[in-house]
Amino acid sequence: MSYEAYFQSIREQQLDELKQWLSIPSISALSAHKADLNKAAEWLADTLTRAGLENVEVHQTGGHPIVYADHLHAPGKPTVLVYGHYDVQPVDPLHLWTTPPFEPDIRDGKLYARGATDDKGQVFLHIKAIEAILKQEEKLPVNIKLCIEGEEEISSRSLPPFLTANRDKLASDVILISDTSLLEPGKPAISTGLRGLCSLEVTVNTANTDLHSGSFGGGVPNALHALVSLLATLHDDQGGVSVDGFYEGVPELSSLMREEFAKQMLDEDQLKASLGLDSLYGEDGFSFVERVGARPTLELNGVYGGFQGEGTKTVIPKEAHAKITCRLVGDQDPQDILDKIKRHLEKHIQPGAKLQIKDGEKARAFNIDPSDRMLQLAADAYEDVYGTRALFTKDGGSIPIVETFSRELAAPVVMMGFGLPDENLHAPNEHFNLENFDKGLLTIVSFLKRL
Incomplete structure (x- = not known):
């Protein structure tokens, strides 16, 4: 049979x-x-x-x-x-x-x-x-x-x-x-x-309590402002990661692999339409399938802090948080990438703000x-x-x-x-x-x- x-x-x-x-x-x-x-x-x-x-x-x-x-x-x-x-x-x-x-x-x-x-x-x-x-x-x-x-x-x-x-x-x-x-x-x-993986949680602290924005606004650091400006330094205008040494160990795409990616014949216009997007985003010089399959990333998964209830509360928050994950390729070492991100964040943190970083998952x-x-x-x-x-x-x-x-x-x-x-x-x-x-x-x- x-x-x-x-x-x-x-x-x-x-x-x-x-x-x-x-x-x-x-x-x-x-x-x-x-x-x-x-x-x-x-x-x-x-x-x-x-x-x-x-x-x-x-x-x-x-x-x-x-x-x-x-x-x-x-x-x-x-x-x-x-x-x-x-x-x-x-x-x-x-x-x-x-x-x-x-x-x-x-x-x-x-x-x-x-x-x-x-x-x-x-x-x-x-x-x-x-x-x-x-x-x-x-x-x-x-x-x-x-x-x-x-x-x-x-x-x-x-x-x-x-x-x-x-x-x-x-x-x-x-x-x-x-x-x-x-x-x-x-x-x-x-x-x-x-792709490999590493993750971290970032906390920014300023004053020892939330403050009235009328009494202190414009005169003290705001944890949310400090965090947002800090996170903005992680990428350049073309979607690349700005952390020094981040791309060390990332291999160039071989011609064979580029051919295999091209054979997938992904319709990027159809993808945009299905997601309700006007445009895709990412590193220059790479197609969508190359970006998500063979290039490393640094993504913000959550950013939060301050008052989030209904209506308005005029405070300057003393604390703000972000969750970050990186997808890794090639020989990128998860701990090495975390260390490089920490150095970058410590270098760019706003005066008057204090930084706490907690490591998360790590995988090659x-x-x-x-x-x-x-x-x-x-x-x-x-x-x-x-x-x-x-x-x-x-x-x-x-x-x-x-x-x-x-x-x-x-x-x-x-x-x-x-x-x-x-x-x-x-x-x-x-x-x-x-x-x-x-x-x-x-x-x-x-x-x-x-x-």
Whole structure:
């Protein structure tokens, strides 16, 4: 029986099975769901065992469990480590869901549930592709290991020490991850880069109390004025970051990567219209997809202080705040960037104002050469099923654990996503297009056999 016929013959059974997993509210950010995280991990372990995987283990951590399994009966063949996560985002606002987030529902060829595309649905594809090969051929063409965690949505705190402690156990020739998306329906993509991240919170203080603007206005520093003028120094008029040394370690875009970006054929006018904008904004000399995929940024995420209630209150605020995040690329070091921003802020703070800075998240960027043999085989596998070869892209977001896997295990990372950008991951009515459920199974089988 062909794999296409095999998967069609058990499609409803597999979807019912996936619905069971999606029904478990494994929300890692909420302590009230700790038992659900354990339940989801145990469900996964049982499913891996029934699929034919061996050495299935549920590792307890200081947070949520990590599930491991393997099938190592292909001597001399490559070893593939599949990574994914079974934890999901909170569901608020609940009233915006058409159907309850943990009561999976299929409508118009889409499976609706929290975790449908991020990431239970995509992890499930790997389990069922492996199971299919074992049932069809009674052996796998490669060695397989799986490492599925329950903390990806809360920064994977327990996974790095697990990787370090189990480096030999997890050793592999390629790391395979499905937690990204196609560019659009029928247009597959393989990400060759994820931006890193660093964040900080800035507080500006002036007097020891709020002051009456009639009695003191024009004669004392205003915390909001000081903060706004300080933040304005962070960028130049062309959208570039003005912090000394900020661009050190940022690689030039290769001609190959520029060609891949151009192949996306993004219509910037259509993008502007869809966002209700008169113009886009950013560094000169780069297209939108280049700016958000391959260039670093410094963004203000929140600026607040002073009176914010209804009406007017004529005060000079003594305190003002800003939240800042940077997306990083290439060899930019998160701590080095934070240090440079601190020096810039301290240099430009207005006289009479005092500065407090608190560091936040830190994660390095991930990059891989698109000519890597493993990525080329993955692109071929997409072409086998979708009829068009995957494009190589760089994603503007950050998945910090990808860089950690690459560094700790010294293996190429292949990000073969099967979601779509409009599937509402992290939002109400998250869903997974079942066309890509069907094609994803076949693509993973093709990739494993090509290896």
